[in-house]
Amino acid sequence: MKMKFKYFLLFALFCSSVFVKAQERIKNLDFYLNEAKISSPVLKDLENQLKSAGIDSLIARATAKPQITGTLNGLYAPIIRGYGYDEVLSNGQSLDALLNLNYDLLNKKRINNQLKSVKLQSDSIKYAAQMFTFDLNRSIADQYIIAFASQDQVDFNSEVVRLLRKEEALLKTLTRSNIYKQSEYLAFLVTFRQQELALIQGELQFKNDLAVLNYLSGIKDTAIVRLEEPKLKSDRLIIEMSFFKRKFELDSLRNDNQKSYLDLNYKPKLGVYVNGGYSSSLVLQPYKNFGTSAGLTFSVPIYDGNQKKMQYSKLSLASETINNYRGFFSKQQQQQLNLIRQQIAQTDAFFGKINEQIRFSKGLIDVDAKLMHTGDLRIADFIIAINNYMSAQNLFRQITINRLKLINQYNYWNR
Template sequence: MQKALEQTITDQYITSYGNLQQYLLALEIDSFLQNEDQVLQRLTRAATFKQTDYLTFKVALQGQRLAVQKARALYQNDIGTLNYLCGIDDSSWTVLKEPLIADSALTPFENTPYFRGSKLDSIKNSSDAKIIKLNYKPKISIFADGGYQSSLISQAYKNIGTSIGLTLTLPLYDGHQRRLSLLQNKLLENTRKGYTDYYHKQYNQQIIQLTQQLDQYESIINEGARQLIYAQTLVQANKKQLTTGDIRMTDYLLSINNYLNLRSAVIQNQMIRLSILNQLHHIILK
């Protein structure tokens, strides 16, 4: 239960941080477009741009401002959910720090709660088998008793008595109960071993799958970072051409949109990578 709660809270933290980065990105693009707005106003007045081109830009600017508001609302909602999971009664604006999930050694199967519980079951089955065998072994019991009863102190020796006894218990026939009990115990132990082997394989398979996904997303993130360099260079080149009127407004906005989408995709992939790391260190066997 605790392990599942830790994983849920960490996943929510990662989601919240990722949406914070999306909000900051939207804010960055909005600030960039507002600065461009001042430049384009002057160019439009100077007839370098058509009025329709400037209106196209203004529509994109208004759309970006709406995107900022939506991203902020989404992040605030995520923070509320995170506070709820952590038992925190707070609705103030909070800027989360980057989640750090160490890429450390994985927990061996022998240290998982499931294996420890299975080990305890094995010890119990072994103890039960010994008790069953012990109950059907011959037993010898020795007992002794003594007493005194008299109202005459002068004849006390005549009222002292002792007794010693020996009891032998020898099972003759139990209706096969001993054999059936041992058989049932053996079936329980074999079932336990079967489930433990199954979950061990399942545990290893999850590690293999998650490790493969981790490698894939690390490769995707690296490729996205390389593409971002080209996208940013294109935006800067188009911006220079914009001041001379050598590029259409739609092409300029398209280059900005491509850059925005790439940045957003990189953030998403980075959060997915962190989520996979979280799963890798909180594998829960059901």
């Protein structure tokens, strides 16, 4: 009993491992989207830029605190045979070792302006990351749809080959019984071999499309997998403040922030400083030259040749440019969405007729197959029926794939 249980356990483990491997070979669109995000160096770069912007914010806050520096200066100006620097100016020699503290009393608004600038920079990086993600998702989804279409074509070609192989065996027997002519059998065989070649070509195309999908997603695996049908749905709701318009909003905010920065540069500046240490000419009682000092610094711009007015003119032109681009893009986006919606509606209306054509073509093949079994059908008619069925199925798949691509485009622009 123990041996039987042991063998049963090993068999169960083997079956479960085979099942897991089979499950792993089935991939869906989300898998490739996630892999593309994980392997993208651009997203990693933008993530590091965002962290760097966070450090810039800390640096800006640090500049608001008192700044302490230590300085050490030594001077020796010798006079040789009456030649040398004037001792009234140089003192001959000097030594300064000071600890300095400086603090800007009116820096709060400037620091807030810098912090706002850093925040806008962070928001722009986040926007760039999201924009890149949308572009990446669109390209991955498009290639996934192409690869799935190739896989679907292989499945259909396999179905047709199985059908023809079954009928070819029967037709060979009927030909040997002189129910059908040798020429008719050969005509059918040509169609059969042609479809087998189409199957091989389709498999090669699927491998190539899958390899491109892996390449775009940053996947090194070259194994053939099974792709699930992409489930894409279009959201018909158009958001008033779309994601793309966020770019123009950020541009406007940066423009306003530059205006504030320009205004602050023309505000008075007031600072205090304190120092303490040793400063001596080393001539008279140098051991007593330890001390301290404090003071104020004040500055106010008076005239700079109207540079402020010129800078304002540049910022006004930049603001006008932003508004022009925003208006133009809004019209383009709306036009693009309307066009895609119209194409999707036209495609949906076409499905009914195609399904009806497929149903009739398949029904005709079933009827012709029964007639061929009794020898009451021309092989040419059966070949025509098969070709009509394949044409209808190919058209159905083509329109289905085009519809998925349209939905992918619609979802990209409708943000």
